[in-house]
Amino acid sequence: MDKRDLSTLFRERLKLLLTRSDLNQSAFATAVGIDRSALSQLLSGTSTRLPRAE
Numbered sequence: 001m002d003k004r005d006l007s008t009l010f011r012e013r014l015k016l017l018l019t020r021s022d023l024n025q026s027a028f029a030t031a032v033g034i035d036r037s038a039l040s041q042l043l044s045g046t047s048t049r050l051p052r053a054e
Contacts, residue, residue, distance in 0.1 A: 007048040014042055 003007075018028050029039040029050075041047050 003050070004048050007050055010050060011043060011045070018043075 020023065021028055021031070023031060025039055025043075026036045029036045032039075041049055042051065
């Protein structure tokens with residue numbers, strides 16, 4: 001699985017979590033401890049950005 005496939009899978013799962021949470025993007029980002037802009041980039045279909053695992 002290449003980076004593009006991983007980012008697509010991650011984005012789909014993130015969108016599902018966001019939908020199930022009943023929160024808007026800003027509230028969801030705050031709840032998980034990231035900036036709203038970072039969440040927006042992760043949800044963007046044009047980006048292959050993945051979060052760092054620490």
